[in-house]
Amino acid sequence: MSAAPTMLVVAKAPIAGQAKTRLAATVGDHAAARIAAASLLDTLDVVEGLGWPVVIAMAGDLDEAAEADELASACGRHRVIAQRGDTFAARLAAAHHDADSGHGVVQIGMDTPQVTTESLQTAAAALECYDAALGPAEDGGWWVLAVRAPGWASCLATVEMSRPDTGLRTKEALVRGGARVASVPIMTDVDVWEDAHAVASLIPHSRFAAEVARAAELERGHAQQIGSQP
Known part of the structure; x- marks a missing residue:
């Protein structure tokens, strides 16, 4: 594509008790919200490095979020x-429709802070020859969807999300709609505590890794406190 696509980040305000509930089951609501905030901030750092127009589709009130001031900035x-x-x-x-400016859309969420500009550029480059590019996630979902025009993303409304076969169902829906679909390399997205550790190991100097380490230390302290009780 001759012009830069729009980079679309779909995000949820990292509010304690509402963000990353599966992660919170292990580390607690406030730690999960801080990890989610760090993940979004790291993601925004990466997408800013592309030099593309960035659109953030937000759910929830950032004023109530962890790291509200930094996120607002x-x-x-x-x-x-x-x-x-x-x-x-x-x-x-x-x-996708709201973000499109006529040059394609590359969409990710806020659960892959290890994403790189190179991986996003790969998804965008696929649109030179394909109508869409889809990157599967380790859990069976997907972490990136790039489309040449927002109409190709309309099929998402027919796909049930958060299933172990959501990635496959999404590709099938795109193909049924007539799209030529390219594949982008697989990536882990962060849903549970084990995911957080795995991703943090890939980006050890990130905000995300620092918050995961902080949560782990709090968990160890809590476990020791329980173990010392008579």
Whole structure:
């Protein structure tokens, strides 16, 4: 594609008790919210390095989020739009339409802070020859969807999210709609504590890794306290 695509980041305000609930089951609501905030901030650092227009489709109130001031500053450098739709899948499809500026859209979430500019450029480059590019996630979902035009993303509204076969179902829906679909290398997204450790090891000097280490230290202290009780 001759012009830069729009970089779309679909995000949820990292509010304690609402963000990363599966992660919170291990580390608690506040630690999970801090990890989610760090993940979003690291992700925004990466996408800013592309030099593409960035749109953030946000759900929730950032004023109530962990690291609210830093997030407000980081998000304020870009166009922020509200998510719309009755289901997550419908909100994804709508965000593609709302973000598009006529040069394609590359969409990720906030759960892959280890993402690199190179991996995003790979997804965008695929649009030279394909209508869409899809990057599978280790858990069976997907971490990136690039489309030449937002209409190709409309099929997302028919796909059930958060299933072990969501990635496969998404590709099938794209193909049924007539899209030529390229594959992008697989990546781990962060849903549970084990994912957080694995991803943190890939980006040891990141905000994300620092918050994972902080949460781990708090967990060790809590376990020791319980173990010392009579």
